[in-house]
Amino acid sequence: MTSTVESIDPRTGRTVESVGTETSSADLEAIVGRAEAAAPAFEAAGRRLRARLLRAVADQLESRRSAVIQVGARETALTEARLGGELTRTVYQARLFADVVEEGGYLEATIDHAGDTPMGSGPDLRRMLVPIGPVAVFGASNFPLAFSVPGGDTVSALAAGCPVVVKAHPSHPATSLLTFEALTAAAQEVGAPDGVLGMVFGQQAGADLVAHPAIRAVSFTGSQSGGRALLEIINARSQPIPFYGELSSLNPVVITAGATAARPQQLAEGLVASVTGSGGQLCTKPGLIFVPSGAEGDVLVEHAAQLVNEAPAATLLNQRISEAYDEISSDLEGLSSLTVVARGCRADGDGFDVAPKLLQVKASDLQDEELEECFGPVAVIARYEAEDLSRALDGLPASLTGTIHAETDETATIQSLTSTFKGKSGRVLYDGWPTGVLVSWAQQHGGPWPSTNTLHTSVGTSAVRRFLRPVTWQNAPAAVLPEELQDSFESIPRRVDGTLVTPRQGG
């Protein structure tokens, strides 16, 4: 029995086209088999081919720009402006990973020459990171480009030298097909081994992919329950493998008394834009905003409420997200401790439209229900007395981000909030909003559970580390060493006998 894969218009909830069928287990076996067979040749082809492949991916995506944006907008209800920006980011990301591959520092190449040690004579040891093997990438619903088929997980795995099998997200199958064509065209253009890129459709195929012995790592962006389900499959494997899950994040924001007094309108505008942008469907959406109690805080909240009341309906990505939004946000409204301070429009019709909402609670009354992520255009404002803040923050789960809006002279407050947020998030922001994650060398997108489960990032250049494992060669003949570990090779950063050596100028 094979089910068809439907592309649905979220504005109407109706199927626009059927784009194929869910992947059968025989097809899955063939796809993973080709990925496994491609792994040694892809690794052996070295860094030059990987950099060329990543640049070709960027060019192929760019050449399909208008088609990708058009299909993506129809299928996700995200705006063309947003998808255009996302494509720019996706293309930039592929090129940046090509730079990372060429720069070579990510290999952590290390040479200890043979010599005397306090434990006797030591051997020649040479260590670097090598590809982990075929990787399963689960596309995310909310970034149909940057976190999906051609997204950060795919390009960082290719940069590492790993074949990739993508599990396409059912919310945007046509976009997935179109962008997968760009990837395979790039692979053909540069002569990458057949099987370096594969894609499967369907929930069963996704589960079978994670269980497949040839798959060596899994990356996933989605719900905490979905992540737990994949972790269970991994734990049941005879050989457990790394699971990189980005699951759930509340992204708390603290607005100090000073900032509240100084710029309430500007803060309200930034807040509402960050909560409602992309229908609130961003992993870094601020879900809980701490605003001081009292008259100055009231001004900020009233302005934010007015903006939310005027906000149009948001069309969410799919039926499940839209229904979950209505259910969770209605449950929140039902709590006696919470009040609804604003509710935007909700369009009529059959689509996945929801109304933006702004809720309010006393920080000292915060309960577990308010500390769970609600995906969509809603936020809870927690009004605090100065003496309650620290305890309320200590009770929060870990997040991807923690944000501080303060005045420059509130130094003790800034120090204390920094210390709190550093302990339970991967990125601490000052006077900005957590949505909008720059792809760069110093980016960190990941934090303690439940925001992610790892010590790594899924955005920025360090994301490549997830798909690499270390190997040391002991007393190896030079002929079998990778070129990066040859004595004469000096064009990447290496640690030699304990000292970090950067490439020769112009070398």
Add this chain to the structure above:
Amino acid sequence: MTSTVESIDPRTGRTVESVGTETSSADLEAIVGRAEAAAPAFEAAGRRLRARLLRAVADQLESRRSAVIQVGARETALTEARLGGELTRTVYQARLFADVVEEGGYLEATIDHAGDTPMGSGPDLRRMLVPIGPVAVFGASNFPLAFSVPGGDTVSALAAGCPVVVKAHPSHPATSLLTFEALTAAAQEVGAPDGVLGMVFGQQAGADLVAHPAIRAVSFTGSQSGGRALLEIINARSQPIPFYGELSSLNPVVITAGATAARPQQLAEGLVASVTGSGGQLCTKPGLIFVPSGAEGDVLVEHAAQLVNEAPAATLLNQRISEAYDEISSDLEGLSSLTVVARGCRADGDGFDVAPKLLQVKASDLQDEELEECFGPVAVIARYEAEDLSRALDGLPASLTGTIHAETDETATIQSLTSTFKGKSGRVLYDGWPTGVLVSWAQQHGGPWPSTNTLHTSVGTSAVRRFLRPVTWQNAPAAVLPEELQDSFESIPRRVDGTLVTPRQGG
């Protein structure tokens, strides 16, 4: 109900002294509570204190050298020479991690200044690794110093800036107490926060430690079943944490036709020394050695058999290991495909003595039973025809190490074996033996499951990475940044705007 903790003499199997009682759950709670409370102050004290602490640990261990060796030898039946070497390694390791902390490259400090990007204006982003929090370290039975209370896991966690709670191994409780005294004396000497070091006794205390919400990572060296049990506790936590397990390793060795013909006696001597040293109780003991079939291979095997036949009984570390050795090695002997080619002496008496053994099988007859680690002085020799080798190697589980003995001119064979071993081990050795793992910058001790479950090493300087997590500061005021991320700080390697910058000469 509290059980006493007994120090047993493995030569007699009898209790020599009682060293205390198993840790109660109230005491465990207090110990972990102190570790949790110490974490912020220990992190804030910065790299200088950590380097001083590690050097003080080295000095305090060195000052107890004769007592530690005497107690350790009595409790483990390892020789004083072996324990003296192990103490030297343990002391060296602590000092090397002090160097790592001072050098600072392990922080991966990265600065991207604000500026224009293809996605618009980008913020100032500064990223580095910070301590993960309190770590649970499970001492290993077979290295009462280097992989136990004062071992690599403890000093790499301290180097990272994490408080450590050690679960003492029941095979050497007196040594654990004595070396823990050295650690706490060092902590007091340098004024480290109270609670930075804790220790618990007892299996229940170990399980409770892994389940405790304040513990942020677990490192463990032991059996695959023990590792699976701890993983189950971690998977049941509301917040899963990283588990660094070193579990089981067969450490295959291939001796080529050329090497067999050129130096059969030397190879036999090296092999038997590596298999029987420390009672065969090393995680890198070669458990399966591929020797060519035919007359030249017979010479090698006969010489090895003679050495094993003459070998004295080995006193193993404890009753469980001794009984498991007898059971597993007897099961192997019972296989119709295997023959016993040598059996050393087995002493009489009540202690944990066992006879070294050498077994032989045709490589084409290898079954799953022969591919499981048997801890103790036994190895299986697999006699191979050239055409059978590759398939036999493909069927092996992953290991910590893979070893090749070849002649220089066997280049194609060396290339092919390198490729095979690189795919399924963390260290590939040439013309040496895998036992004896140098602590250095380029060391790798870890491989795919079941040898370890991680992308990291437990020996060598990179071991520190296991206990660190990344944090990025976005548009932070300089006053809240760690000194390593200040613009003016130039005494550690950093990546600035994409370029790796090493410290100024003399700076």
